[in-house]
Amino acid sequence: MSHTPHELHEEFPDHTARLRELRATDPHFAKLCDSYHEVNRAVHRAETDVEPTTDEHATELRKTRMKLKDEIWASLSAA
Numbered sequence: 213m214s215h216t217p218h219e220l221h222e223e224f225p226d227h228t229a230r231l232r233e234l235r236a237t238d239p240h241f242a243k244l245c246d247s248y249h250e251v252n253r254a255v256h257r258a259e260t261d262v263e264p265t266t267d268e269h270a271t272e273l274r275k276t277r278m279k280l281k282d283e284i285w286a287s288l289s290a291a
Contacts, residue, residue: 218252220245223281227288234287241287248280 221228234241255277257263258270265273 218255218277218281220248220281220284224285224288230288238287241284244280244284244287248277248284251277251280 220231224231231245235245236242251273254263255270255273258265258273
């Protein structure tokens with residue numbers, strides 16, 4: 213289990229400028245990014261035991277993060 217935060221600029225290092233651009237111009241994309249960051253922080257807090265949770269809940273958080281990341285990638289790829 214990794215305790216490293218999965219920030220979007222680290223996940224998509226070649227698309228940092230496009231991430232910024234889409235966040236500023238596309239409200240749906242901005243909401244996806246905000247949701248990703250919220251879930252990502254929850255995963256990180258759970259993994260580091262800052263906010264202990266059940267294994268099932270942590271797994272669901274990771275699945276949600278992965279789904280959001282896939283949606284963000286789809287938007288980045290389409291642009």
